[in-house]
Amino acid sequence: MRRALFPAHPGPAYSGLTTWRVVVPAPELPFEPHETWGPGSLWGTQPLKDGRVYAYAAATAPQGGKAPDGEKAELLRRFGDWHDPVPGIIAAAAPKSVLRNDVHHMIRPLPAYHRGRTVLLGDAAHAMAPTLGQGGNQAIEDAIVLAHHTATGLDLGAGLAAYSAERQPRTAAIVRKSAQVARLMSLSGTPAVAVRDALMSTVSRLGPGLVLRTFDGIADWRPPRRTYAAGAQDAHGEPGAHEERPARR
Ligand SMILES: Cc1cc2nc3c(=O)[nH]c(=O)nc-3n(C[C@H](O)[C@H](O)[C@H](O)COP(=O)(O)OP(=O)(O)OC[C@H]3O[C@@H](n4cnc5c(N)ncnc54)[C@H](O)[C@@H]3O)c2cc1C
Structure with a gap:
């Protein structure tokens, strides 16, 4: 497809x-x-x-x-x-x-995740190396954002374009980051592995928080507030709005 x-x-x-x-x-x-x-x-x-x-x-x-x-x-x-x-x-x-x-993986991103009324999500749209454990997570995010933008009553064409515009840059960046980690993991020459391992253990010793910084901008994603039918109340009982919540650290 x-x-x-x-x-x-x-x-x-x-x-x-x-x-x-x-x-x-x-x-x-x-x-x-x-x-x-x-x-x-x-x-x-x-x-x-x-x-x-x-x-x-x-x-x-x-x-x-x-x-x-x-x-x-x-x-x-x-x-x-x-x-x-x-x-x-x-x-x-x-x-x-x-x-x-x-x-x-698809290092070169697709120009969009939809064409006409056909839409791609998950690995079909942005296959990535599993080194950040994000392929399935991004597929779930895709589904939530797609549901948000194509809720009953909204214009479908505009909704699909909004889905593409929102998901394409984020997932393309995660594909690239996953590929970087895959390259680091793939090192096999003794000197390169020694430098990599020394760096990683130093960073881990300095604080586990530093290692987790790799997930900044990934794991702090929050869903749109209104995911389902237009006019419905969101899970918090509030009228829906696509608000970004402050990232949790
Ligand atoms: C080793 C490894 C570890 C991973 N670890 C993680 C992890 O820790 N966290 C994470 O989030 N992700 C992880 N992933 C990635 C995750 O598995 C995928 O990103 C995710 O499964 C993609 O979901 P999808 O629905 O887009 O595609 P898929 O899971 O591939 O589903 C597509 C489905 O469509 C079916 N299909 C294909 N063609 C047709 C057809 N013509 N007609 C009907 N059906 C068809 C296929 O059989 C398949 O069932 C890992 C992947 C690997 C390989």
Whole structure:
């Protein structure tokens, strides 16, 4: 659909990263959620609310690779000697449950996210590397802003143009930022990795707040006040208005 709407746009390109994802029953040992970077690779472990554990990994690799003996075996080769709980999580993974996906992103933004009465949102509009964990979040923001601007009673053409104008610059910037973080993660030469790791641990020691500054302007987004039908009251029982609230730090 994107190609049909914007035939001159080159479309997504391989980011150089392939990724794995798996959900496993809770490991026996307690663990802290973490994301660990190695040379050209990373592993993240996050507990889920239902007690299971979600793990994701990324590594620089040629496009289209698949392990001949399965992706669990590939994870073991690449991450089996990493710190706990990584080996335990790989061991607990059912072989067929390990997802592997090459990451494609759209560094060159689309000129708009709509054409005529057809509208794009989510990855179709702004595929990005998962290094800031924003692809799904931005898709949800798109949906909220689209609903806001196309609420019953509003002019559809103007609403779609307003959606494009509001979402395109924000998501294009996040695509670029995610690509920058992907480049940093992809470093694999020993001196470059040593400098990167030294810088990151210094910044972390100076204060976790500094690391979180990466998310300034991203995680402090607030939805438009009126999302649904024109004239409806918003969730706070107030007449809707697209007000920006002050960013929370
Ligand atoms: C390793 C990894 C980690 C990630 N981590 C995060 C994270 O922590 N936080 C975050 O916010 N995001 C994360 N993301 C990104 C997130 O998964 C995506 O941005 C999000 O799924 C995009 O949603 P979407 O609905 O736009 O597209 P999709 O989820 O791709 O949904 C599109 C759907 O359309 C279907 N489809 C395609 N073609 C057709 C057709 N012709 N007819 C009918 N159906 C069709 C597809 O099968 C698919 O189900 C991660 C991605 C990866 C790869």
